[in-house]
Amino acid sequence: MSAREADAPIFGPAFQAELDTLFRWRRDVRRFRRDALPAGLLDRLLATANAAPSVGLSQPWRFVTVDDPARRAAVRADFETCNAAALATQDGARMANYARLKLAGLEQAPCHVAVFVEPDPEQGYGLGRRTMPEAVAYSAVIAVHTLWLAARAQGIGIGWVSILDPSRVRAILDVPETWHLVAYLCIGYPETDAVIPELEREGWENRRSINVLAR
Numbered sequence: 001m002s003a004r005e006a007d008a009p010i011f012g013p014a015f016q017a018e019l020d021t022l023f024r025w026r027r028d029v030r031r032f033r034r035d036a037l038p039a040g041l042l043d044r045l046l047a048t049a050n051a052a053p054s055v056g057l058s059q060p061w062r063f064v065t066v067d068d069p070a071r072r073a074a075v076r077a078d079f080e081t082c083n084a085a086a087l088a089t090q091d092g093a094r095m096a097n098y099a100r101l102k103l104a105g106l107e108q109a110p111c112h113v114a115v116f117v118e119p120d121p122e123q124g125y126g127l128g129r130r131t132m133p134e135a136v137a138y139s140a141v142i143a144v145h146t147l148w149l150a151a152r153a154q155g156i157g158i159g160w161v162s163i164l165d166p167s168r169v170r171a172i173l174d175v176p177e178t179w180h181l182v183a184y185l186c187i188g189y190p191e192t193d194a195v196i197p198e199l200e201r202e203g204w205e206n207r208r209s210i211n212v213l214a215r
């Protein structure tokens with residue numbers, strides 16, 4: 001048998017250059033247009049995220065689409081509470097800068113998706129996580145990133161909201177007690193595209209050059 005499947009793709013230089021462009025233009029988005037995504041697109045993006053790697057092939061991510069207005073309002077209220085608490089921990093000039101930042105697009109984003117992890121999934125029979133149980137959560141994070149890139153390739157932006165109380169969000173969404181919140185995602189068409197992160201444009205932090213240790 002050949003070592004290579006007959007229909008395995010070969011990615012050429014044009015695709016590689018476009019992929020690099022996708023990585024550079026993926027942004028965390030907080031400012032959304034309100035228009036809905038085309039029917040079925042979110043489901044297809046989530047199916048792509050389901051192709052992410054996972055420890056032991058455990059697929060421990062659990063996606064929850066949040067459309068119910070009351071639950072969305074409760075998540076927004078939780079964000080406001082957590083963000084006010086975070087603001088209070090900032091000191092000096094940083095506090096004024098923090099107060100100016102827009103750190104979630106919960107109001108405008110047409111789609112909300114919460115991503116949880118099942119920390120002790122049966123699937124995968126524990127392979128790969130005896131010494132690193134955190135590998136399960138890492139797997140869910142990769143699913144989020146896969147979703148992020150797949151969405152960007154369709155011109156759709158994602159904003160990751162972590163300024164939330166995870167157990168309150170679990171209660172608001174009425175999901176199993178064992179699930180831990182990994183990400184609350186705002187999804188929709190961005191108001192604008194940018195190659196520079198918003199936090200950099202707002203003077204909060206700069207992306208630094210890579211630093212690799214050699215041993």
Ligand SMILES: Cc1cc2nc3c(=O)[nH]c(=O)nc-3n(C[C@H](O)[C@H](O)[C@H](O)COP(=O)(O)O)c2cc1C
Pocket residue numbers: 026027028029030102103104160161162163196197198199200
């Ligand atoms: C785990 C994680 C949590 C994040 N939480 C928030 C958040 O609560 N609010 C926010 O505005 N951005 C959040 N971000 C987005 C980061 O601020 C953003 O990725 C960073 O500033 C770099 O910008 P870029 O994603 O556009 O390259 C989060 C990103 C990650 C990976």
